Amino acid sequence: MEVAVLSGKGGTGKTTVATNLARMLGWNYADCDVEEPNGFLFLKPEITLSETVTVKSPQIDGSLCVSCQRCVQSCQFNALAYAGQRIMLFSKLCHGCGACMYSCQTGAIKEVPRPVGHVDIGSSAGLRLVQGVLDIGEPMAGPVISKVKQMLNEGDWLVDCSPGSSCNVVKAIDGADFALLVTEPTPFGLHDLDIAARLAEQMGIPHAVIINRSDSMDGIIHRYCQDNDISVVGSIPFSRKAALLYSQGNMLLDDSEYAAVFERLGSALKEAIKCS
Amino acid sequence: MRVCVSSTGPNAAAKVDSRFGRAPYLVFFDTEEQTYDFMENPGLGSAHGAGIAAAQEVVNQKAEVLVTGNLGPNAKAVLDAAGIAVYQTDGRTVSDELTAYKKGELLPLDRVSAPHTGLGQQQRRAR
Numbered sequence: 001m002e003v004a005v006l007s008g009k010g011g012t013g014k015t016t017v018a019t020n021l022a023r024m025l026g027w028n029y030a031d032c033d034v035e036e037p038n039g040f041l042f043l044k045p046e047i048t049l050s051e052t053v054t055v056k057s058p059q060i061d062g063s064l065c066v067s068c069q070r071c072v073q074s075c076q077f078n079a080l081a082y083a084g085q086r087i088m089l090f091s092k093l094c095h096g097c098g099a100c101m102y103s104c105q106t107g108a109i110k111e112v113p114r115p116v117g118h119v120d121i122g123s124s125a126g127l128r129l130v131q132g133v134l135d136i137g138e139p140m141a142g143p144v145i146s147k148v149k150q151m152l153n154e155g156d157w158l159v160d161c162s163p164g165s166s167c168n169v170v171k172a173i174d175g176a177d178f179a180l181l182v183t184e185p186t187p188f189g190l191h192d193l194d195i196a197a198r199l200a201e202q203m204g205i206p207h208a209v210i211i212n213r214s215d216s217m218d219g220i221i222h223r224y225c226q227d228n229d230i231s232v233v234g235s236i237p238f239s240r241k242a243a244l245l246y247s248q249g250n251m252l253l254d255d256s257e258y259a260a261v262f263e264r265l266g267s268a269l270k271e272a273i274k275c276s
Numbered sequence: 277m278r279v280c281v282s283s284t285g286p287n288a289a290a291k292v293d294s295r296f297g298r299a300p301y302l303v304f305f306d307t308e309e310q311t312y313d314f315m316e317n318p319g320l321g322s323a324h325g326a327g328i329a330a331a332q333e334v335v336n337q338k339a340e341v342l343v344t345g346n347l348g349p350n351a352k353a354v355l356d357a358a359g360i361a362v363y364q365t366d367g368r369t370v371s372d373e374l375t376a377y378k379k380g381e382l383l384p385l386d387r388v389s390a391p392h393t394g395l396g397q398q399q400r401r402a403r
Contacts, residue, residue: 077323078325078329083355084357088353
């Protein structure tokens with residue numbers, strides 16, 4: 001089973017929730033926030049395997065090219081140009097669709113793999129852990145996220161997603177059995193929670209909410225959830241202690257008070273999944 | 277010789293657009309024939325690579341000179357490969373810029389702007 005952890009707003013505590021719940025429930029953990037994966041900072045796994053992720057990139061053989069420019073015209077992403085009697089490739093704009101290769105009449109274009117990131121696989125305290133890492137400067141996270149998702153074979157997984165509701169989130173939660181929406185009781189948190197909830201709704205993924213940094217403002221989230229018939233599986237109290245543990249790269253579970261909080265959250269989540 | 281100017285409108289009285297890839301029009305002026313061609317900029321509607329699309333159009337139109345305000349690294353690479361000289365606009369009308377070019381008053385543009393400059397601050401930050 002795959003439970004996706006997303007939030008809409010950034011910094012609400014997706015990784016805090018996903019890593020602590022993973023350890024509490026004994027579930028595996030996958031970090032699909034490949035632009036800035038940070039779950040491994042807390043779970044501290046031993047990485048046993050690292051696989052490079054590549055995309056297909058055209059390679060042009062100048063000796064076969066007849067400068068017909070069909071490839072330039074076929075490219076929908078402006079990744080090719082023709083200037084100074086040669087084809088120029090802007091590889092970071094290339095989506096690897098292969099249209100240039102198909103349009104080439106002389107077979108001057110072949111596809112070669114271009115590395116854009118890697119996937120690390122490891123384990124910690126009996127859990128299987130996977131993270132995707134996009135190379136710095138690479139614009140397209142999709143292929144790395146797909147590779148992470150391929151690694152999620154049998155077992156139960158918590159899938160840590162990027163903030164927002166972009167393609168990267170859609171890709172990460174596609175196929176998830178359940179979505180856990182982490183929010184904070186602020187107007188921003190609520191605004192972006194609504195976006196995340198509508199995304200899950202549209203993709204037909206049953207979902208529930210966790211309120212992190214819970215304080216006297218929780219009412220705005222509860223009201224929203226009541227109005228929209230979304231269950232709240234629990235809340236994580238705001239405290240300086242929690243912030244300190246996080247800043248030192250420690251798990252909230254290390255603290256007995258928070259361990260009790262996550263124990264309650266874990267069983268409430270299982271209950272919510274059962275009822276969905 | 278053909279000179280290209282990035283323009284806000286399809287006429288010589290229009291103001292120059294300091295953006296290159298996202299300028300609505302590319303104006304091509306033939307210095308021998310004294311004639312204008314007003315083309316819609318193919319970069320304008322591109323989701324990505326607007327500068328490359330616009331630069332390709334300048335190359336295809338066989339211009340030897342471009343007058344614009346900002347040029348990104350990719351557009352510059354295409355124009356450089358084709359040997360097209362680029363001059364800095366002062367933000368006047370197309371015809372004023374062409375007059376200034378003919379008098380040799382324009383400065384070469386060799387500074388490369390940050391990618392996505394033409395999208396404006398808000399869109400550049402939002403993702």
